Amino acid sequence: MLLLISPDSVEEALECAKAAEHLDIVDVKKPDEGSLGANFPWVIRAIRDAVPADKPVSATVGDVPYKPGTVAQAALGAAVSGATYIKVGLYGCTTPEQAVDVMRGVVRAVKDHRPDAFVVASGYADAHRIGCVNPLALPDIARRSGSDGAMLDTAVKDGTRLFDHTPPDVCAEFVRLAHEAGLLAALAGSVKAGDLGELARMRTDIVGVRGAVCEGGDRDAGRIRPELVAAFRAEMSRHVREHSAAVAAS
């Protein structure tokens, strides 16, 4: 299970860099522009320069509208700026067809520039609150568009969490469908250390967090702290080890 951490600035990325040994992916976003808010190209570039070269940088392209051309161009901007994971929040897509349209444009724009980049189609666990595509439609959207991964986050950061909207059995089905389609499955949404057992058992590939590694658990007012990243990682590794031992014993 990989750990993705989302700083909102170069300063926070430097805090992440202090905990580099405990994380796998540094994810650039701008939370004040939405759950998957896009940051400026120069911030992505500066964060790429600030974190160790062996840590991939991910960037969110935004909570995007159904405008395939606009989104493809934005995704290319993120890739040109140094991100190798490109995450697109399919906020304005109300049907799987619209979402596939958007993601096909993104895949082409990004992979023409950088074939080894990793494109992630992101939906929302609380899709019912915003009227976008259903969480379980995401793996097929990612597969049909040639994306590399499917992800769920929460659209509304109001204290409700991934499992409040998409219970563990539905998340497990999401992961199963993603794996069946040959994709990586990423889950986020105010995930806390107490969720890691479930996430390990369902064989989640990437867990994305911000609030849980910020001071006071506050993703807005709190800042990312390296010691919280280290503690979260330790808990994650413990659950992965326990799950592997249980599988080996069964």
Ligand SMILES: O=C[C@H](O)COP(=O)(O)O
């Ligand atoms: O991609 C991960 C998100 O930044 C998750 O943020 P959160 O844990 O504060 O919901």
